[in-house]
Amino acid sequence: xxxxxxMVFLFVVLACFFAFGxxxxxxxxxxxxxxxxxxxxxxxxxxxARDGAALALEHSKSRPELQKYGLExxxxxxxxxxxxxxxxxxxxxxDDKTYALIGDYNSSCTLAxxxxxxxxxxxxxSPGSSSPKITGFSKYxxxxxxxxxxxxxNVVDWAKARGFKKAAVVYENSDFGKGLxxxxxKLWPGDGRSIVANETYLPGSTLDFTPILTKIKSxxxxxxxxxxxxxxxxxxxxxAKTLRIKATFFGDTSQHTNALLELGKENVEGFHVVGAMDxxxxxxxxxxxxxxxxxxxxxxxxxxxxxxxxAMLIILEGLAKFGPDRAKLQNYVATVQKxxxxxxxxxxxxxxxxxxxxxxxxxxxKFKQVAK
Numbered sequence: 001x002x003x004x005x006x007m008v009f010l011f012v013v014l015a016c017f018f019a020f021g022x023x024x025x026x027x028x029x030x031x032x033x034x035x036x037x038x039x040x041x042x043x044x045x046x047x048x049a050r051d052g053a054a055l056a057l058e059h060s061k062s063r064p065e066l067q068k069y070g071l072e073x074x075x076x077x078x079x080x081x082x083x084x085x086x087x088x089x090x091x092x093x094x095d096d097k098t099y100a101l102i103g104d105y106n107s108s109c110t111l112a113x114x115x116x117x118x119x120x121x122x123x124x125x126s127p128g129s130s131s132p133k134i135t136g137f138s139k140y141x142x143x144x145x146x147x148x149x150x151x152x153x154n155v156v157d158w159a160k161a162r163g164f165k166k167a168a169v170v171y172e173n174s175d176f177g178k179g180l181x182x183x184x185x186k187l188w189p190g191d192g193r194s195i196v197a198n199e200t201y202l203p204g205s206t207l208d209f210t211p212i213l214t215k216i217k218s219x220x221x222x223x224x225x226x227x228x229x230x231x232x233x234x235x236x237x238x239x240a241k242t243l244r245i246k247a248t249f250f251g252d253t254s255q256h257t258n259a260l261l262e263l264g265k266e267n268v269e270g271f272h273v274v275g276a277m278d279x280x281x282x283x284x285x286x287x288x289x290x291x292x293x294x295x296x297x298x299x300x301x302x303x304x305x306x307x308x309x310x311a312m313l314i315i316l317e318g319l320a321k322f323g324p325d326r327a328k329l330q331n332y333v334a335t336v337q338k339x340x341x342x343x344x345x346x347x348x349x350x351x352x353x354x355x356x357x358x359x360x361x362x363x364x365x366k367f368k369q370v371a372k
Contacts, residue, residue, distance in 0.1 A: 027070040030324045032057070032315055033092040033122075034075030035085055035103030035113060036308075041204035041231060042080045044259040045304045046105050049127045050075045051297050052305030053102050055289070056312035065320035073312070078104055080204065082112035089113030093120035099324050100125070100315045102308055107131035107175035114141050121326045123333055125315065127308035130252070131175035132182070136350040140330055144307040144314075144346065144353050146276055148176070148227075151252045152183025154274050154357050155225060159250050160193070161372055164223040168197035168216040168247065170209075170236065171227030177203070180227030180252060188225070196221050203229065209236050210243070217245050224249045230257050233271070234264035241267045248272060253357075257302040261365055271362045277306040277343045278358050280369060289342040303343070310341035 034053060037046035057073050060066060076092075078085040085104050092098040093116050101117060104110040105128035117124050118138045126134070126143040130151060134143060159167065169184045171177035177200065188195055196219035199212040213236065216224060224240075224247050226233060233255045240249070249271045251260075256275035260268055279300075281287065289309060293301040301309075314333060322328035338345040347354045360367040 027068055028324065029070040029072065029097045030319065031072050031074055031092075031095065031098045032312065033088075033095075033098050033101040033103070034073060035078045035088045035092075035101060035109070036075055036105050037080040037109075038075070038077045040079040040081070042105055042229060044230065044257060045128060045254070045302065046077075046080075048257070048302050048305035049102070049105060049308035052127070052293070052301060052308035053312040055293055055296060056309040057316070059292070060313065060316045063316075063320060066316060069319065069324065078106075078109050078113075080106050080109060082106075082108045085109035085113040086116060089116035093117060093122060098122060099319065099326065100329060102127060102311045102315070104129065105304065107134065107179070110134060110141070110143075111137070111175060114138060117141075121330070123315070123326065123330045125311040125333070127311050128254075128304050129176070131179040133175055133179070135352050138351070139334060142333055142348055142351045142353070144310050144341070144343065145304075146253065146355060146357060147352050148179030148183055148252075150357065151274055152180050153187060154359075155180075155250050155252060156184060156187040158272060158274070158359060158372070159188075159223045159225065159248075162223070162248065164248070165193050166196045166219070166221050167193065167223045167225055168199070168219060168221035169195055169225050169227070170199050170201070170212060170216070172203035172229070172232065173200045174203055176254075177227035180225075184225045184227075201232070203232065206232070207235065209239050213240050213243050213245060216247065217243055221247045223247055226251045226255070229254045230260040231263060233260055234268060237264045237267035237271065250274075253303050256360060256367065257304075258300060259302075261362065261367070265365070268362050269364075273360045273362070273367065275303055275358045275360055275367070276355060277303045278356075278369070279367070281342075283342075285340065286342045306341075306343045310339075310343055310346060313341060314339055314346070
């Protein structure tokens with residue numbers, strides 16, 4: 001009788017193993033944390049990044065090297081608030097199962113949480129922060145988002161090529177906005193070009209841009225160089241049309257999202273936007289990402305979904321190669337060269353990513369890719 005019950009027990013154990021996988025049998029738990037703004041002024045991009053990271057984990061779980069781990073992606077909402085970002089960093093730093101962190105999105109939030117994660121030895125990869133302050137900040141801090149230097153230079157080169165001479169700079173009062181403003185001020189003047197207006201605003205609370213736009217119109221600006229997120233970009237587009245402003249608006253990667261098109265509608269027609277993902281890529285990996293994301297979430301991914309996807313792939317590659325060792329992960333990420341991601345081949349230098357940028361003009365409610 002005892003032998004019969006032993007056989008039943010073994011059958012149940014084996015059934016659980018094959019039904020639920022190694023996790024059910026006590027596999028080592030490994031957490032990849034997330035600190036992203038899924039609510040608040042940057043909610044669209046935060047949700048995109050969260051979903052992109054989750055999809056990368058879903059795509060990778062079947063890898064034999066990863067099946068022995070109980071992998072979890074736990075994403076917390078930082079609400080674009082640096083204080084909340086610090087609190088989330090403390091939470092993950094206190095969890096010895098947390099292997100790495102994807103976040104934050106806003107530069108100010110990334111810089112608020114980074115010192116806490118550094119003390120814990122947790123590698124952090126931001127899919128959205130672009131401030132120059134992040135470059136070389138710590139050996140544990142990386143980003144798949146291009147820097148303000150790279151994006152700002154691309155925006156300026158584009159506006160120069162269009163032959164504009166008088167530019168206005170409009171930027172949010174944040175580490176992100178100030179980073180772009182610095183680049184515009186540094187690179188624009190010369191050869192007859194000048195900045196005729198330089199205006200800032202409080203992100204998330206400024207809704208009426210009429211005073212700023214009126215100054216821009218009076219100054220005779222031909223180009224408006226923005227350091228703004230998609231929501232403020234859409235508002236400026238609408239209010240600029242009301243004021244009959246003819247200047248061409250140039251935006252960074254934060255504007256390369258369908259949220260700009262949905263919020264701005266016909267008011268953002270003609271916007272010139274720099275992006276970090278090629279939606280027309282022929283690479284099978286990128287095509288699969290675009291198709292699977294749209295199928296799973298019901299809409300196309302944006303740049304930040306793709307950059308969070310790449311961040312998760314890099315973290316999981318480190319786990320597959322070296323196991324859940326924080327120090328070895330940091331060393332691996334620091335030496336990444338031409339990693340095959342959905343946003344191209346990624347290389348890290350001083351925590352910054354080196355990658356190609358793309359240019360888009362809004363035409364008939366869509367982003368049309370252009371060469372120049």
